Amino acid sequence: MSFYLESLNELEREILFELEKLHIYDCHEHLVPESERLSQEPDAFTLFSHYCQHDLYTAGMDKKTMAEILWKPGDIDRKWQRFEPFYNKMRHTSYCRAAHITMEKFYGEKELTRDNVHIVSKRIKQANTKGLYDRVLRDSCKIIASVNCDGPLEDTHSGRILQTVRAIDELCSREDIIKKLGDKTGSLDDVLKAVQKYIGNAKTNNAVGVKFMAFPIDGATREDARATLDFLLSDKSLHLPRRNPLNEYILCCQMRMAHENELVCCMHTGYWNDYRELSPSNLLPFIMKNQDVKIDLYHVGYPYVREAIMLGKVWPNVRINMCWTYLISQIFAFEALDEMIEMLPDNKIFGFGGDYYVVEKVFGHLIMARETISRVLAKKVREKILTQERALEIGRKMLYDNPKEFYGFKD
Template identity: 30%
Template sequence: MKYLMKKVWTVSFVLILSGLFIQPKLIAQIQTTVMPKIGFEERIEKAVNNIRIIDTHEHLRTEVGVMGDSTYDFFFIFRQYINYDLISAGMPKSVYRKLNNKSIPLTERWEMFKPYWEATRTTAYGRVPLIVANDLYGIPDINDNTYLELSEAISDSMQWGWYNHVLKDKAKIDISILDRRHKRFSKDLFRHVERFDDFIYVFTFPEITKLGEKYGIEIKSLDDFVSALHSAFQAGLDYEMIGVKSGLAYFRTIKYDKVSKEKAEKIFEKIASRDSSQSPLDFENVKPLQDYMMHRLLDLVDKYDIPFQVHTGLQTGSGNNILNSKPTLLNNLFHEYPGVKFCIFHGSYPYGGELSVLAKNFPNVYVDMCWLYVISPSYAERYLHEWIETVPANKIMAFGGDYITVEDIYAHSVIARRVITKVLTEKVASGYMTEKEAIGVAKRILRKNAIEIFKLNDLK
């Protein structure tokens, strides 16, 4: 009896250990295909890594501007996003401002930086400079022993052709769509969108009249104001803009009500009649005019059939109101402008489920995952799984670096390809889709969809 009990306990213990250490096989809830042939993981990874990306959103400085800077050090790759993690970790803003003050010796700036770097290097923002250091400069870490070497390597790399090398050769990006206002850019590397938020987010009459002066229009009425918007829009078309971007979620709610012209005119007249001694109208009082102007902008976007990119979700920086940027606040616009392609930015982090519903229900709503992988790779992975299951594959754009430096764009593209590869591999491993379908989805979300949506016909 004792022997039998001992044997039972031994078998039970082995079964418990098996449950702890043997991973269950991935099985999709909807299994529609036979299991893939051996080696599919490597084939999917290779296919994803070889796709020439159409990058839907960047804030790059021109190469002329970057090469015009006199000196560089390793803080060059810490200027965006990670800076806010440093502040979130407790770095005083006064200290952060000193990091880019080149009159302070680099060794002193490193000592100011080091304790906060240790706290932030494990965030997704923090992984970006580490990838840059390793992949572009051959330096495996950023620490006491390497920061001087990294600074020298960055300085040495600043030669003409660096943009082309990093974007085309390393990141395998064919075209990046820039959000840098009303400027012309090299079509070898870039296309561009323009913003007209200044025509919407107005509070005072001097703000309004100044907008008219740019286009030789004396604004005395609401009709004049709309005419100035038309002139600005035409100037964008003349510069070959391929879309319009709105970033007003940083400043106000993205709920834009339909407002009658009569109501908008009354507010315009109230603003125009106020003298400089009076304080501006508050947001609630001026909101109907702002909303009216957004609708007039969308009339133009609709008329000229170009995409409309909208910031939703997380705002960079600190102290912003996340409730202003929920994608469902745009619901009425999707109804009222069925001909406008709304590209919803940043995967609406943290409102991914709401975006799933909107992109599924509205033919004119598209998912854009720009910025998303460096906000949270796990969120990007989780929702890419969901969006593949809920949203037609021709409505997902899977990469926009959203950076001001080519180095950081490269690192972001590395993270994006890894996440996409992981998601598609799991979809195939579970039997949800075939290897061929997975590679087809990858080509769509990294390249083909952006070409179709932005009419980049020369890149087909």
């Protein structure tokens, strides 16, 4: 229990112990192939790269310094000297908590200090050997398989990595069209054929989903898309915003194509850069007309949480995915899950997705997820809304049954 909050009460601990026994599905990652990770030169600062870098940046660290500390080999003492002032400002955040849990589990130190930064760096290098992914994901996390984004389709890690592909989007200029679809794209039919080939190739190579960004859907027609394509191809200097008829039309066509190829539409909603573009409610026009298309709604739409929950409440083809959520804020994740259990059938929630490219940090996030889920379920038991048996059933469904059923996974 050393990795969990000491404030957990007896009932929360009982539920947590049961959740720890489960073998689970990890519903979203960004893991590079293990061979790529092993070719790198990780050090203590690697643990404070993915997601922690955002808190370092907003605490005042400039991007050049960040890149030199987090992603490039260098003198450890010099790195620490530049890192420490900003680390001290953000070491209490949820992003940092996952890093600290990870560091304690695998490298024996609870926080990074001037005295242990060399020790942690040495231990990370020593552990960066073949089998790292299995030691973390299979042995420490009890993960059956991870749904992954950005990895090559052929990287399946003996069936433990289930790849998705990114949708073709951001067709905003002639350069974009040629780069993403080829230089023989002269008509809308050419575009659609290229997109269909891309989605078909994903299916042929055992992808399980296509990842989309939840950009606004304004009702663009085929004619609108054709006119926009002709306009862009006519002048290489033109550059439209992402919210344009061609982009929207191709987005909707790809979602149908994904469905026709038995692939899940994995939707990034909410938090990221200009998150105003990515409200879950943007998807409503498509969902209303396409209730057969499987929608896996990432991040509970944060900060548009209730918009996301309402899509799960109203539409049978929508699932709510809690990937990334516990890292953003355990308080938000607790409140969202508390509300969802009250509102949604028990097959609607996916309980965990690490959402990391640093594999060890998946463990830290999973600890925070189990902790939060246990606290919510215990609350429901104390309130007499659930029996303990029913609470554990819901916990198992969130972490195992629901993703398995929706994606059609085989253990």
